[in-house]
Amino acid sequence: MTAISAGDGATSTTTGQGTTQGGRPPSHDAQIIQRTLTEIQPVADQATSYFYALLFVQAPALRELFPAAMDSQRDRLFGALLVAAERIDDTEALTEYLSNLGRGHRKYGTQSDHYPIVGECLMSALERFAPSWGPEAEGAWVRAYTAISQIMIDAAADDELRAPPFWYAEIVSHERRTNDVAVVTVRTDQPYAYRAGQYASVETPWWPRVWRYYSFASSPRSDGLLSFHIKAVPAGWVSRSLVHRARRGDVIRLGPPNGQMTVDHASSRGLVCVGGSTGIAPIKALVEDVAAHGGRRSVDVFFGANRDAELYDLDSFLDLQRRLPWLSVRPVVAELATRGTQGLLPEAVRQSGPWRESDGYLSGPPQMIRKSVDALVSAGIPVERIRHDFMGTLVSAAGK
Structure with a gap:
């Protein structure tokens, strides 16, 4: 429900704290917000626990909108704060991210009048745990939270005209x-x-x-x-x-569909698709999507697993490969492979390059995505042409 919980999705794009995504120096408010987050990061568990305790005391009716176990919700809170802080000066990216959250939070029963009490409890938690908190920090956070909440409220109201909450x-x-x-x-x-x-x-x-x-x-x-x-x-x-x-x-x-790992059909570049475990699911959808649009570009699929038995959907991919001349499917098995190549998935992707004329698509466990991004970059794909929906606490295909 809360306006500052993460998990409703955005493609991860990370910037350094010294510059914005456009290369400009961060605004004064952005610097203050980053400083606050840096200060509370070592005590994030205490800060988020305090926030929720205060919220449920002041607005006990909101408790029923949350799951009985709050562990994952607490993790998402701080993750969303970091994402919003990183994008505070990037209006386009911040609006896209928060609009997705606003639409997604309709399924929890979020109402526009919930946002003020959430904001008040957030400020109280920051004041308690950020040593440098003062009028200047409070002003920066109030301005940021006002903008954040309004984007989410507007997105939810607009979505209500077109789609159900779930x-x-x-x-x-x-x-x-x-x-x-x-x-x-x-x-x-x-x-x-x-x-x-x-x-x-x-x-x-x-x-x-x-x-x-x-x-x-x-x-x-x-x-x-x-x-x-x-x-x-x-x-x-x-x-x-x-x-x-x-x-x-x-x-x-x-809940509503989300995610940016979609194919740009205006491009003629090939696709290098890397899926680990059930992360192969959206890769299969992408192959079908390319086929539906005429199949005029090459698609190389790397299907990774720890053991042969985990290649649970390989036969259907091989059937697609027989019917689609532009598709290449390469199973990669870490241990005792009898089907495909034995080895580590990112290394297999790197060695099969270069991929300078392709776009990268990744789905699977977090560590696999991190290493596969490095592999694709070293094989010639610029990082801005690599798509995945992973942001620290979320891998779209993994779930729990």
């Missing part, structure tokens, strides 16, 4: 591919428009108000069905429920 989705197919991976296909109660490469937040009936993020595993289909690849992970309440408990006929809820 969609009910009935599970029509539940296919176990491995002990820990299931392909879940759903039918929504209302039309659901999205683009290949995007993802959605998912809530199950077994864990109310706990939302996790999963990428669409196909491009938009004529029958309107949506598919997700779900991997049950340790302590993953939602993922384990979807893999081990969900059955046909169960109804889940979906």
Whole structure:
């Protein structure tokens, strides 16, 4: 619900604290906000705990909008503050990021009159934990939060005219591919428009108000069905429920589509797509999307796994490869490979280059994405042509 929780998605773009994304020196307010965040980072857990305790004391009715367990919510709070602070001088990027949050927070039941109390509690937490807090810092944060909240309120109001806050989705197919991976296909109660490469937040009936993020595993289909690849992970309440408990006929809820890992069809450059584990799901959607637009560009897919058994969707990719002459599929297995190449995925991507005339698309575990970005850059792709939806606490395809 809260205006400063992260997780509703934006492609990560990080800048140094000495300059803005346009190369200009940061504004005075931006410098003050960065200083405050630097000061409270060592005590982030205490600051966020204090913030939520104060919020629920002053506005107890808001507690029911949050999940019973607050650990992940606390992590997202500080992550969103960092993202907003990094973009405070970049109006376009900040507006895009916060508009996504504003639209996404409709599913929690957020109302415009919730924002003032959230802002008051935020200021109280910062005052308590930031040693340099004073009138100057308070003024900078009030101006920033006023702008942040208004962008989110306006985006939510605009979205309300066009779309519901969430969609009910009935599970029509539940296919176990491995002990820990299931392909879940759903039918929504209302039309659901999205683009290949995007993802959605998912809530199950077994864990109310706990939302996790999963990428669409196909491009938009004529029958309107949506598919997700779900991997049950340790302590993953939602993922384990979807893999081990969900059955046909169960109804889940979906938030609005999000994410920037989409194909620019005006470009003729090839695509280098790197997917690890269930991160291969949005990669499959991108391949289908290119095919739907005529398949006039090369697509190289690297499918990474720790063991052969984890290449759970390789056969369907190989079938696509047989039918699509512009598609190349390269499985990479870390241990005891009998299918594809044995080795580490980022290194395989680097060695198969150069990729100077291609764009990069990445989806999978955080460490894989970090190393694969480095591999693609060293193989000739400028970082601005590498797309993924990872921002510290969020990997769209991984989820929990």
